[in-house]
Amino acid sequence: MSSDEPESSAHTDVRPPLDGTRPDEAALHARLRAIFPNGVPNIYRMMLRNPRVMAGLVAMKECLAGGELTEAERCLVALEVANYCECSYCIVALSHYSVHDLGVPDAVVDAAAKGALPGEARLDLVIGATRALLASRGKLGRAELARYRERGLSFAQILEIIGVIGEYTVATFSANLDRTRIDPEYRLG
Numbered sequence: 118m119s120s121d122e123p124e125s126s127a128h129t130d131v132r133p134p135l136d137g138t139r140p141d142e143a144a145l146h147a148r149l150r151a152i153f154p155n156g157v158p159n160i161y162r163m164m165l166r167n168p169r170v171m172a173g174l175v176a177m178k179e180c181l182a183g184g185e186l187t188e189a190e191r192c193l194v195a196l197e198v199a200n201y202c203e204c205s206y207c208i209v210a211l212s213h214y215s216v217h218d219l220g221v222p223d224a225v226v227d228a229a230a231k232g233a234l235p236g237e238a239r240l241d242l243v244i245g246a247t248r249a250l251l252a253s254r255g256k257l258g259r260a261e262l263a264r265y266r267e268r269g270l271s272f273a274q275i276l277e278i279i280g281v282i283g284e285y286t287v288a289t290f291s292a293n294l295d296r297t298r299i300d301p302e303y304r305l306g
Contacts, residue, residue: 145168145171148179149175152175152178156300156302158210158300160206160291160292161174170287170291174288177283178284181280184277185277189215189220189221192211193215193221193225193243193247194278194285195207196226196230197229197244197247197248199289201251202285202286202290202293204288204293209303210303213303225240246270246275247278250278251282255279
């Protein structure tokens, strides 16, 4: 199998799938509580106004959590999307989560927020690819893809970055639409 072919996943999800034709709101709430055991953030509570959209977002979040990118890498991709979409809610929430829950150094988050690279090879690669994907709307050339592959970012991982971009495009647009209030625990001080 070439590195550009889809890779099979070794992850097995034993939870019953969310049914997009008839969202089960109790199941959706249970899944949100499982993702956010310390309390469901305001943005997700707001998005429950449309259970179908919320069910799709939860399913995407759960699937991507089993991917090849680390949680910190996914969070930094999400932060790039928040910066790109100028979403104050997501910038604050993701910055807080990155530092306080994932242990990402403040300097890494600050660099990303300022449009710089943090200076850690793998994170620079992931953030750089995210910025290139956003700027080109996914239209990376073959030579650029080859350079990412040579530096250690597989085609599957680039697709995963696109998945996270999609997930957080929904989140940032929703937060911007609603002007979602920042949760008190996410406010940086």
